[in-house]
Amino acid sequence: MKNRTAKFEALLRPASCSQRGVFKRSTAYLARIAVILHYAPGKMLTFTRLVERLVPLIPDDIVTVENSIRVCLSNNKCFVRIPVTQNVIKRNHWKLDSNQITAKMAHRHFKGILQLFPELASKVE
Secondary structure (H helix, E strand, O other): OHHHHHHHHHHHOOOOHHHHHHHHHOOOHHHHHHHHHHOOHHHEEEHHHHHHHHHHHOOOOHHHHHHHHHHHHHHOOOEEEEEEEEOOEEEEEEEEOHHHOOHHHHHHHOHHHHHHOHHHHHHHO
16 A cells, blocks of 8 residues: 555656656546545545646646536546535535446556556456
8 A cells, every 4th residue: 555655646746747647648537536536535535625636737727627527526426426514514525436437447547547546457457
């Protein structure tokens, strides 16, 4: 687990282009969101926190990124919305359900980053 966390932290460091290359090879938002959620504390984040973590990794403007994330979260069953009510404020946390990732999704979207998701490797074979 520690080795996988170190690999993920290397991806998120805004250092060289080669470190960001792993994300560029898997250009799908689905895979990027899945990686961010997989390594988040408690394996879930609010939409705002998710956007904050993805914006440095994607060269598009923030409005485009937000809309793409919304579409991806809403249209894929592997992302689960968890409603949370704190006092009067209603928020949703988003969580990755890796059991809902099909073989087709794993092959299309996760092929370049399967080392971060060893449980999906059997689906791609």
